[in-house]
Amino acid sequence: MLLSSIAVIAALVAIRTSTAQQKPAEKDQKPAEKATKAPEQKELLTVQPAASQTPPDKSQQPSTKILLPQGEVDEKNPVITNTDLITFNVTVTDIYGRFVSGLGKNAFNIFDDKSQQDITFFSDEDAPVSVGVLFDVSGSMSGEKVRRARDALAHFIQTSHDRDEYFLIGFNSRAQLLMDRTRDGNAVLDKLTFVQTKNNTALYDACYLGVERVQRGTHPKRALLLISDGQDNNSRYTFNELRRVLKESDVVLYAIGILGGGDPGSALGMEGQSILDQLAGVSGGKAFYPRSGAEMDDIFEQIALELRHQYSVGYKPANFTSDGKWHKIKVTVHPPRGLPRLFVRSKEGYFAIANPK
Secondary structure (H helix, E strand, O other): OHHHHHHHHHHHHHHHHHHHHHHHHHHHHHHHHHHHHHHHHHHHHHOOOOOOOOOOOHHHOOOOOOEOOOOOEOOOOOOOOEEOOEEEEEEEEOOOOOEOOOOOHHHEEEEEOOEEEOEEEEEOOOOOOEEEEEEEOOOOOOHHHHHHHHHHHHHHHHHOOOOOEEEEEEEOOOEEEEEEEEOOHHHHHHHOOOOOOOOOOOHHHHHHHHHHHHOOOOOOOEEEEEEEOOOOOOOOOOHHHHHHHHHHOOEEEEEEEOOOOOOOOOHHHHHHHHHHHHHHHHHOOEEEOOOOHHHHHHHHHHHHHHHHOOEEEEEOOOOOOOOOOEEEEEEEEOOOOOOOOOEEEOOOEEEOOOEEO
């Protein structure tokens, strides 16, 4: 019995000793397991999406075109929609030829093929313009004509908006882009200081190139300033093709006919005036024929002021159909009480083609 009791007691002591030795080992193992898992948890945190309450830094992202699921953008696939909004510029003058500003939207009526329309866009803001200067340097423009025209162009630039941008196109036997999109009007004048007049006149090609360039301009208001004697004899494009392009575009053309002493009454002078009148009229612009240096300065200044005092008007034709047909536009204005009769000038119409925006 005594021996049996001693054996049992010895076994119990051995078990307790073994258990006491194992528990520290287990305690040492558990922290080791945590140490191996901790790096995995940190890695998972780094790939999780950022918290929704933290807005993305817009300065580090491109401008938004198409929103992607991750909040990024794709500029290679911009959203393109078609619009039937017809917009154009309107010039209002009084009986003395002075520009009338400050009229409200209700003073204007727009008729599309004799059907009155609701004006949905209206602005009388003094907005900058993208201007294409088309300068004739052909042989028919003598040195005196070029000098007078350049001096008058300086008055135009001085009177224009500070943020106007210029495209300079010179033309003789061919039209050439001499300066592309600049706000430095003096640079335009400097470019014309030493031009040499020679060869034939590709006037229509120059106008066509001018329309194409200013439509790429920064500003939605666009104009061409054509300085020539109006005698084309070397263009690939025809008069009718250019006239169609001007009717389709939103570019207003102003023509300054630089006619010499023998030009006005001559056959070539009469033909040149007719061409300039038609090209300017179809776009909503105007042709001028100064007879002196002082008159030319006044005309260039007048054009600059007109561009700064125009109204921008827009409407959506009822039941618009993109069928490519020509629609005639007529604009009338009712002056406030106390004002004399007012005169309106704008483009003649539009082709019904939905423009992508």
